[in-house]
Amino acid sequence: MGEWLLIAFDSTQQALRAEMLLEYADIEIDLCPTPKGVTAGCALSIQFPAEDYAEVQRIIETEQVEIRGIYFKKESEYVRMEQ
Numbered sequence: 001m002g003e004w005l006l007i008a009f010d011s012t013q014q015a016l017r018a019e020m021l022l023e024y025a026d027i028e029i030d031l032c033p034t035p036k037g038v039t040a041g042c043a044l045s046i047q048f049p050a051e052d053y054a055e056v057q058r059i060i061e062t063e064q065v066e067i068r069g070i071y072f073k074k075e076s077e078y079v080r081m082e083q
Contacts, residue, residue: 004073005056006035006045007060007069008038008039008070008071014066022056028049032045033045037077038068039068040068041068069081
């Protein structure tokens with residue numbers, strides 16, 4: 001398995017909306033608990049393969065999904081990507 005990225009949200013509604021949009025776009029995702037090291041207002045996060053980053057970013061912007069940020073794992077901690 002390659003590198004996966006993580007989207008964190010401030011609301012469950014936005015997390016579930018993003019899940020629906022990404023599944024519709026046939027992007028492999030995993031709905032998971034938000035890791036302790038990521039500050040977010042929602043207990044749900046979405047993981048997706050790093051190679052789908054551009055398409056995920058496009059969908060989030062086009063559909064105006066409100067996110068806390070997109071993170072990558074560096075060693076044992078999550079680091080927010082610049083947007």
